[in-house]
Amino acid sequence: SAIFPLLGLNLNNLTMDEAISVMQRTLEEKKQSAIYFVNPDCLNKMVSDRKYFNTLKTGDYVFPDGIGLSIAGKMLGTPLRENINGTDMLPYLCRMAAAEGYPVFLLGGKPGIAEKAGQNISKTYGVTIAGSADGYFDHQHDSDAVIEQINSSGAAILLVAFGAPLQEIWIARHRQKLSPRVLMGVGGLFDFYSG
Numbered sequence: 095s096a097i098f099p100l101l102g103l104n105l106n107n108l109t110m111d112e113a114i115s116v117m118q119r120t121l122e123e124k125k126q127s128a129i130y131f132v133n134p135d136c137l138n139k140m141v142s143d144r145k146y147f148n149t150l151k152t153g154d155y156v157f158p159d160g161i162g163l164s165i166a167g168k169m170l171g172t173p174l175r176e177n178i179n180g181t182d183m184l185p186y187l188c189r190m191a192a193a194e195g196y197p198v199f200l201l202g203g204k205p206g207i208a209e210k211a212g213q214n215i216s217k218t219y220g221v222t223i224a225g226s227a228d229g230y231f232d233h234q235h236d237s238d239a240v241i242e243q244i245n246s247s248g249a250a251i252l253l254v255a256f257g258a259p260l261q262e263i264w265i266a267r268h269r270q271k272l273s274p275r276v277l278m279g280v281g282g283l284f285d286f287y288s289g
């Protein structure tokens with residue numbers, strides 16, 4: 095089945111190729127999709143955090159991340175086609191974005207981290223980085239300036255790395271004002287690419 099129901103969520107059970115096709119279609123059709131990933135740690139947070147749970151339910155695509163989710167899928171009768179997490183998806187997403195001409199904006203991490211990660215990601219996958227900003231602005235009061243920076247950059251894809259659940263809640267709260275088509279929560283991904 096293409097849907098894996100788990101704890102009130104409808105997780106998308108796709109291969110990586112299918113997931114990338116979905117992203118590409120969203121970009122071509124000028125639709126907007128919020129993309130989230132859930133691992134066992136996220137599920138743990140979700141059961142005691144109603145706001146996070148409700149936010150995850152608004153995701154257009156929510157992908158199961160990690161061996162724990164694969165085991166749950168097998169036990170509950172929906173064997174997972176592939177483990178889809180942000181780290182594994184990034185190379186495929188960026189190669190598609192490079193080939194199709196979709197610029198990427200990196201938001202999150204400590205000052206300087208997203209910029210450095212952007213340089214490395216651009217060098218490695220050939221994708222255009224539209225811009226970057228750190229994740230330590232005042233999320234309650236200063237988001238509008240950041241949204242303006244993202245929108246004026248011309249980015250088609252926005253990667254938000256505040257960790258869960260901050261990134262999902264920020265995306266859901268601001269998505270209507272954001273012009274990128276693909277909005278994705280990617281956790282500590284930029285730290286990984288900033289070295």
Ligand code: UDP
Nearest residue numbers: 202203204229230255256257258281282285
């Ligand atoms: N972070 C941020 N703004 C915040 C809090 C955290 O940009 O207000 C960043 C932090 O610098 C780190 C990432 O969010 O890069 C969280 O990474 P973590 O590995 O904890 O997230 P997970 O992958 O576990 O969701």
